[in-house]
Amino acid sequence: xxxxxxxxxxxxxxxxxxxxxxxxxxxxxxxxxxxxxxxxxxxxxxxxxxxxxxxxxxxxxxxxxxxxxxxxxxxxxxxxxxxxxxxxxxxxxxxxxxxxxxxxxxxxxxxxxxxxxxxxxxxxxxxxxxxxxxxxxxxxxxxxxxxxxxx
Numbered sequence: 001x002x003x004x005x006x007x008x009x010x011x012x013x014x015x016x017x018x019x020x021x022x023x024x025x026x027x028x029x030x031x032x033x034x035x036x037x038x039x040x041x042x043x044x045x046x047x048x049x050x051x052x053x054x055x056x057x058x059x060x061x062x063x064x065x066x067x068x069x070x071x072x073x074x075x076x077x078x079x080x081x082x083x084x085x086x087x088x089x090x091x092x093x094x095x096x097x098x099x100x101x102x103x104x105x106x107x108x109x110x111x112x113x114x115x116x117x118x119x120x121x122x123x124x125x126x127x128x129x130x131x132x133x134x135x136x137x138x139x140x141x142x143x144x145x146x147x148x149x150x151x
Contacts, residue, residue, distance in 0.1 A: 025093025026078050026135055030055070030069030039090060051142045052076070059084070063131070065091060068150060070142045077136035077150045083129040092135055095120050099135070121147070 030053060042057040042065070057065040063082025069075050078091045089096045099122055102115045112125035124133035134150055141147075 025091060026075055026095050027137060027140070028075050028093055030067070030073050030075055039087075051145050059086060066150075067091075068136075070140065074140060076140035076142070077134065079132075079134040079150055081126075081130075081132040083131070085124075085131045085133070088133075092122075095122075095135065 042059045045056045045058075047054045047056065052071065053069045055067045055069065057067070059065065059082070061082065061084040063080060063084050063086055065086050066077075066079045067075050068077040068079075080086050080091070088099065092099050098117075098120060099115065102122070103113055106113065106115070113122065115122040119137060119139060120135070121138055122133065122135040124131075126132050134147070136147060136150060
């Protein structure tokens with residue numbers, strides 16, 4: 001009987017901790033990229049430059065998600081392209097709700113979306129089987145990096 005208490009307590013502990021597992025979403029630490037890889041069921045390849053690290057996650061659907069992290073370890077941009085749109089709630093993290101609100105306000109029909117605020121820029125577009133997007137934090141771009149460098 002006592003074993004059941006441990007199993008239940010362990011399950012509750014897991015559920016409690018599960019709410020706090022970080023993902024390498026926009027504005028989050030790059031150390032959690034592996035959580036995204038697991039959540040997206042992808043494979044990751046890391047490319048390093050003197051200004052940032054680019055973590056390319058290849059999803060089973062064929063879509064690529066690129067998470068850009070500055071030398072301070074913070075993810076300052078996320079880009080994607082491929083046949084499906086990745087989980088944007090996961091990729092955009094704390095910025096997702098702002099993205100959804102702006103998309104509803106600025107998007108009659110199905111057209112490319114451009115959001116340009118002082119602290120968040122999002123560009124999305126595409127059509128069936130060919131989607132792409134870029135989201136970045138302008139104030140977090142490393143010195144010497146431009147949006148054009150984020151491919």
